[in-house]
Structures are given as structure tokens and as C-alpha cells.
Amino acid sequence: MAKPITYSEAGVHISSNDEMVDLIANNVKRTHTPRVMYLHNAFAGLFRLDYDEKLFKKNYRNPVLVACTDGVGTKIKVAAMMGRYDTVGIDLVAMSVNDMLVQGAEPLFFLDYIAIHQLIPEEINQFIKGISDGCCQADCALLGGETAEMPDLYPKGEFDLAGFAVGVVEKHRIVTGSQVKAGDSVIGLASSGLHSNGYALVRRICFEQEKLDINQYIEELGAPLGEVLLRPTRIYVASILKLLKKYRVKKVVKAMAHITGGGLVGNIPRVTSKDLDVVIDKSKWDVPPIFRFLQKRGPVEEQEMFRVFNMGIGYVLVVASDFTRSIMAHLRKLGETPYFLGKVKRGSGKVILK
16 A cells, blocks of 8 residues: 655645744734724635724725735845845835825735745745835735745745735825826935846846855945845835825825836826826936946946836826925925926927936
8 A cells, every 4th residue: 555645745834834824923913903804714804994983983985996916026036045035025015005006095905925935934924024014114904815835836945926905095086197287397206226126137237247246245335235136115105195185175296106117217108198298307316326336237228227227216296386395395204305307298108318
């Protein structure tokens, strides 16, 4: 009679999953707001859209749900090289909540999916700690997730992340970009660096071409290379939602864009009409050193840099010209670094860099 085979021998360890669930519990619970409904051993997360209790009262008149999903791209390979997994969790949250913010939506809850060669509870807890940090920054609940141990699909040390966010916005407060007109102002908010885009090119330059060590201190960057490459994406939710609440009557914020893959030239035209151009003055902000470092080491032409990377601007607002100064002042009070980038003019749906 053949010896019985187990799931563990096939590469999947149920006991590790049970240990992981216990380990991540506190990082999940710290994100829960009063609208999360606890149900022991539930197979799905429950979240109340309206909440009538006086202290946390939050009700909607005409709510529209907004949903996003995204990943972190090949930045995860840098995390694997460093053996550090917490910061990419923040990236994962940021990529979805910043996207829904473009429509003026408030993030409600987030779910994650982690696929990995081998489930090591301590490493998964690092992922969840980062995701939890991101959710706290975005004031949304980490409502659930899935960790899949798949040794047949992922080689040792390999993994992938995906995130899913659901938010809400009152129908009459949706930011559509339809009111943008010539003469409107363009404001950019500083990024923390690369955020989560362009890492295939980054890795090609740094590790394949230049043969740099991930822990090498780079004089031009003022820090070890890996530390700079793993800086997490900025989450703009708190600042932008507070800004939008300040202007409840007049819609002075006419359009917004999350600057991800495609850069300024690829993302801003998505929120303006085809008969308008956006003219941006490149001298108006300080480009972080990592971008000039990559441009020089590539070498990479400037046009390609602006097409691939955010170049130091992670989020853009198109606003009514008369409110430019007051909006920028308010954003500074909220802890942002805003830059006046330029103006909207009649054109053919392009971003013009000068």
C-alpha cells in the first residue's frame, strides 16, 4: 500500500496559515472604524455605509460607490532583494485609494491578495503591517484578504500583491473634469520619489546595467540605494478630502489626476477635454535626486523620463484661477508641498512641457 501523501508535502502548509491569521489580527483590527461589523468566523467582511450613532454619525443622501484595484508592479522585486516587505504594503493601498480620490471619493475599505511561494507568517505580517499603515493613512478599514501559497507558480522568494478598494462619493460631488476651461490653474503636489511606477526601467539601469548593490550608499542620493527605491507612495487622501470639504458650495476643484505610469503627460489629459492643453513649467518644482540619477546613469532622454516617471509630482489638481492662492495656502496647512505648475489653454488634448 502506498504511503499517504499530505498537503504539506505538496508544498502548502495549513498550520502556517493558521499561525499567520493569529499574527496579523492586531494589524487588521487597528484599521477598523465603528462602521465595520464584527462577525465571528465570517467568510466575508461587513461594512455599514450609513451609521446613525451620534459620535460617529455618517449618512449619505445619494451615495455612489467607487471601486479600484491595482498592484505594486515590479517594485516587489526590490522589496525581495532587500528582504523588507512592509513599505510595499503602503504602496499597495496608495495605488488604489489615490485613484478613487481623483473622483472625489472617500475610501471605505480595502482588501488584499498575496500570492507567494511559501507562507512564512513573520513575512506575511510585514506585508499586512504595511497595508495596515496605508489604510490608517487613508482612514479606511482593512476588511479582509487572501494569502495564497503556490510553490508551483512562484519560485522561492517570489511573490505578488494585489489590492482592492471601495469608496463612496455623493453623486453631486463627483469630480469629473467636465468644467475645466482655458485659464484654469494647475497645482501639483510633491511625490516622495518614484512611488510605484517605472521599476522595470529602474532595475534595468541600477542592477542589470550598472551592477549596483542594493545596500550601496549613493552620494548623489544621500542614502543607500535600496532605501530610496523602497520609499512608499504618498497617500493624498486626508489632505484632498479636507480640501474638498472646505469648498462645499463652489466646485473650485474641477479635475484631479493621480500621476502614475505615463507621468504628467499621460495622466493629466485623462481628466481634461480634447480641446484643451495643459501648459506646465518644468522650472516650478524641485525634481528629486533619484530621477536625475536614473536619467544620467541610463542615459534616459528627458521626454522618456516624463513619460515613465512622476518626476516629483504625485498628484495634480486643476482649479479655478481665482482660488489658486487660497487652495495652495490651505494645502500647505494640511502638510502638503504644492507647486503652481501652469495653466490650461485651448488646444488639442496635450500636456506641453516648457
